[in-house]
Amino acid sequence: MGSSANNGSRLATSNGLPKVDKEVDFANYFCTYAYLYHQKEMLSDRVRMDAYYNAVFENKHHFHGKTVLDVGTGSGILAIWAGQAGAAKVYAVEATKMANHARELVKANNLQGVIEVIEGSIEDIILPEKVDVIISEWMGYFLLRESMFDSVIYARDHWLKPTGVMYPSHARMWLAPIRSGIRDQKMKDYEGSMDDWHQFVDGTKTYYGVDMSALTKPFFEEQNKFYLQTSMWSNLHPNQVIGTAAVIMDIDCSKVTVADILNVRANISSRICAEDTRLCGFSGWFDVHFRGSQDNPAAKEIELTTAPSEENGTHWGQQVFLLHPAFFVSQGDELCLTFSMERSKENHRLLEVELGCDIKRTSGKPVAPFTKKFYIE
Structure with missing residues (x-):
């Protein structure tokens, strides 16, 4: 994941969306992505890399002879793969000086005639044409932290052809009850x-x-x-998940608007699967899918998931929301949950969560419904 977003410091605008103080936003967000050590962390994530690699090379028909826009190119690897898959032209947009490294890699891989690296935020640049594909690794912790998806939506609305496809095309946010020491x-x-x-x-x-x-x-x-x-980053073991996982939000990247993701709300339920245990909190994760579009579907759909896994952990991990106190639950207990997540007023890239829970016990002492507030920072 590189950086091309341009929506950090929160100032008033006529449409209710934040206006950007670019210098503050760069200092608070973009600078991290300008360092190779941070790029290396993401490039070393095999789950991430395999998913994007397979999505491109198992679906070359979406790239061969096409015009591609890589939003937040970072090191340039997604743009390089698009070029290797036969793209006629790739515009690789990067907001930081990492663009210089991306140019070096493009040249080292003999794709300088295909890939044009553009330093700048996607909201500020002008492309000479509309594109057939937008590819981007925009996902933050619990999918929406960092708000980079705003920039991908902007790119889609301004530069994607009506027949174009999004890579990834869909995303989902999940929540499940957990136990944890x-x-x-x-x-x-x-x-x-x-x-x-x-x-x-x-x-x-x-x-x-x-x-x-x-x-x-x-x-x-x-x-x-x-x-x-404050929520915690964790790579949980699957046996720490003690109940069914539920989808909080299902996103079609070709249609979703910024307004749709400003405040995520859901009423969901989960049934405890484990025998008598403690409900210590909840875990949130996401997955994204590469399906192409309805009119131009993928030859092979690829999924990238950040769900708890024994062997396939990711640098995203999961966000854990711990309960104080914990509650004893039994197999078959139903958790009726209300979930609300919105952006922090102090920092537009951080998130605030309100989580309500009503435990319907199969046996034992009733638990009064409760609501907790959490911060994803």
């Missing part, structure tokens, strides 16, 4: 932080004559958010 450790860390604060308050008053207790409440809120409300 991490929950207990996070609570210990939080309690340790609060104990340390109280010792600090006592010591400051004793030795320096200043009462810091007026700051206890804001410190509590700060630590509570950091330890107990």
Whole structure:
């Protein structure tokens, strides 16, 4: 994944969507993708690489003799594959100085006559023609963190031919209940932080004559958010998933709008499959599919999934939302869930989640419905 998005710092606009402060956005987001070590992390992700490679070379008819736009080309590898699959012209757009490295790789692979690397954000550049294919690796943690999909939608609306195809063409977001020992450790860390604060308050008053207790409440809120409300990256083992997974959102990349993904809402249910265990939280992940279009389908559909796996973990992993306290659940219990996710007002690329749960027990003591707030940072 490279960078071509242009939608970070949040300023008011007439249509309600954020206006961009480009310098702040570059400092907060784009700079990460300008380093080769970060590109290497993504290029070393075999699940990611295999999915895109197979999607291109198992569906050469979508690329051979066609015009392709790679949004956020990064190192340029997707553009190179498109060229190797027979594309007549590839426009590889990259917002950072990584564009210089991409040009070197294009030349080293003898594709400089096919691939044109353009440094700039997709919202600012002008292409000489519309394209047959848009390919991009735009997915962030839990699919939508980073908001790069906005730029892909912009590219689609401005530069994709009506008969064109999107790579990937579809995406889904998933949620499932989990058990995890991490929950207990996070609570210990939080309690340790609060104990340390109280010792600090006592010591400051004793030795320096200043009462810091007026700051206890804001410190509590700060630590509570950091330890107990901020989602965690994890590569879970499948046996940590204790109930059925449910789709939160199903996205058709050829039709979805930015407004559609600003606030993701879902009412879903999950049934506990494991025997008596603890419900420690929920895990969110995504998959994307390369299906082509209805009029121009893929010869072979390819899936890239970030679901919990024993052997095929990805650099995206899963986002884990831990519950404090945990709840005991039994096989057959039904979880009725309400899910809401919107962008943070402080940083447009981060996300805030509100998760409600009503546990319908098959036996045992009832659990009162609850709602928790989480931050994907």
